Amino acid sequence: MPKGFLWGSASAAYQIEGAYNEGGKGMSNWDEFVKIPGKTYKETTGEIAVDHYHRFKEDVALMAEMGLKTYRFSISWPRVFPNGRGEVNPEGIQFYEELIDECIKYGIEPMVTLYHWDLPQALQEEYGGWESPKIIDDYVHYATYLFKRFKGKVNYWITINEQNIFTNFGWMTAMHPPGKFNQEKLFYQVNHHVFLAHAKAVVAFKEIIPDGKIGASFAYSPSYGLDCRPMNAMAKLDFDNLKNYWWLDVYAYGRYPKTAYRYLEKKGVAPTVTAEDAALLKEAASLVDFMGVNYYQTTVVEYNPMDGVTPFAEMNTSGKKGTGQVTGEPGVYKNPSNPYLETTDWDWTIDPAGLRYACKEITSRYDLPIVISENGLGAFDEKTTDNAIHDDYRIAYLNAHVYELMRAVEEGSDVWAYCTWSFTDLLSWLNGYQKRYGFVYVDRDEEGGSLDRYKKDSYYWYQEVIRTNGASIEE
Numbered sequence: 001m002p003k004g005f006l007w008g009s010a011s012a013a014y015q016i017e018g019a020y021n022e023g024g025k026g027m028s029n030w031d032e033f034v035k036i037p038g039k040t041y042k043e044t045t046g047e048i049a050v051d052h053y054h055r056f057k058e059d060v061a062l063m064a065e066m067g068l069k070t071y072r073f074s075i076s077w078p079r080v081f082p083n084g085r086g087e088v089n090p091e092g093i094q095f096y097e098e099l100i101d102e103c104i105k106y107g108i109e110p111m112v113t114l115y116h117w118d119l120p121q122a123l124q125e126e127y128g129g130w131e132s133p134k135i136i137d138d139y140v141h142y143a144t145y146l147f148k149r150f151k152g153k154v155n156y157w158i159t160i161n162e163q164n165i166f167t168n169f170g171w172m173t174a175m176h177p178p179g180k181f182n183q184e185k186l187f188y189q190v191n192h193h194v195f196l197a198h199a200k201a202v203v204a205f206k207e208i209i210p211d212g213k214i215g216a217s218f219a220y221s222p223s224y225g226l227d228c229r230p231m232n233a234m235a236k237l238d239f240d241n242l243k244n245y246w247w248l249d250v251y252a253y254g255r256y257p258k259t260a261y262r263y264l265e266k267k268g269v270a271p272t273v274t275a276e277d278a279a280l281l282k283e284a285a286s287l288v289d290f291m292g293v294n295y296y297q298t299t300v301v302e303y304n305p306m307d308g309v310t311p312f313a314e315m316n317t318s319g320k321k322g323t324g325q326v327t328g329e330p331g332v333y334k335n336p337s338n339p340y341l342e343t344t345d346w347d348w349t350i351d352p353a354g355l356r357y358a359c360k361e362i363t364s365r366y367d368l369p370i371v372i373s374e375n376g377l378g379a380f381d382e383k384t385t386d387n388a389i390h391d392d393y394r395i396a397y398l399n400a401h402v403y404e405l406m407r408a409v410e411e412g413s414d415v416w417a418y419c420t421w422s423f424t425d426l427l428s429w430l431n432g433y434q435k436r437y438g439f440v441y442v443d444r445d446e447e448g449g450s451l452d453r454y455k456k457d458s459y460y461w462y463q464e465v466i467r468t469n470g471a472s473i474e475e
């Protein structure tokens with residue numbers, strides 16, 4: 001990889017910190033949502049998570065020993081502003097200051113995500129959170145405070161994590177807070193508010209830290225058309241406009257894809273865009289430094305008849321292979337499985353070449369540098385009696401993805417960073433603690449555990465990848 005390449009790992013506050021009611025933290029939407037029976041796997045919560053709040057020094061020391069170049073983590077908005085705005089919580093901000101200082105002490109570049117889904121519950125109750133345009137200024141106030149506070153310490157910032165996922169789960173499938181079902185018009189309006197919050201924060205950022213780097217992280221599932229039947233080719237085009245470019249184009253071009261907007265307008269669900277909004281989105285797009293990409297899998301696209309499948313179906317949250325179902329938009333597209341690819345136990349396709357495809361498409365469509373802000377394998381891991389974890393399947397998965405990423409770089413993509421998901425094991429929002437992603441095993445399950453940390457085989461493997469700057473990656 002090019003000199004100075006940022007080999008990293010990523011996490012999110014709610015999934016690792018725990019200490020949900022300590023240090024003056026306010027409640028988040030997730031603290032409340034997990035109390036609803038049936039919403040999470042075996043009713044798991046992040047109340048303790050993997051206790052990173054109390055063990056961050058141990059965790060950062062493990063990162064340093066591995067040689068990690070960057071650590072991407074998120075800041076919990078309600079830990080910093082318990083009511084969403086107003087007075088800052090000194091203990092909350094001090095925690096992040098210490099975490100950042102600890103990274104810097106070891107030469108690890110902190111990469112901060114401003115919003116990884118834990119919204120102050122106070123704002124949810126006051127005006128419906130993202131449903132109201134009032135959130136834009138509250139988000140910008142929160143972001144601006146952090147820019148000023150950590151200027152000179154944090155160079156890399158991510159405004160929003162996977163806007164496409166949290167809004168879909170929040171307002172379409174009811175699987176994330178606020179748990180609304182099939183509210184399509186609201187879904188697009190909420191997204192518009194998020195775009196404006198992102199855009200306003202980017203503009204503010206460039207005034208405060210002109211030489212810093214900022215972008216959003218998108219959950220990008222590149223699509224493959226099922227075959228060359230024109231109806232399937234058209235379905236792929238429509239899928240891309242509705243499910244990928246709807247977000248990517250706004251971040252990079254500052255505008256919605258026209259044909260998708262027209263389709264949604266006809267359906268009566270398009271968001272209202274004022275001239276002022278359009279100008280702000282354009283301005284921010286001209287200022288973003290990179291496209292953040294969370295890459296896990298690709299999608300197949302086929303035409304879906306009017307009486308075909310809907311966006312609503314059972315999701316595999318148990319790790320029992322084959323329990324996921326096909327979804328789609330009636331009259332437009334559906335996403336059947338890919339017979340050429342293996343899947344994980346949670347039915348996610350394993351497609352290393354898809355990562356190269358994603359990079360190349362972003363490069364040719366947007367010509368922006370790329371930060372791979374997440375990539376990893378969720379798997380059942382087993383700790384042996386001598387405390388080893390032989391996760392050769394994870395090594396194979398990551399090796400193949402990095403190999404393809406290196407090819408994307410060779411083929412012209414400007415990639416700055418590669419963050420695996422995740423460094424330690426952590427809470428999977430809907431899949432409990434049994435779906436593990438880390439290089440470091442955390443001794444806990446759905447019921448609890450000692451929370452002790454153990455290095456997996458993949459820990460040593462990544463250490464070598466970083467040490468050789470990618471030369472140890474096998475073809």
Ligand code: BG6
Pocket residue numbers: 012015161162165219294374378421427428429430431435
């Ligand atoms: C991304 C999120 O969607 O994928 C992470 O940004 C998440 O927060 C990760 O944990 C893996 O998803 P899951 O559902 O397997 O935990």
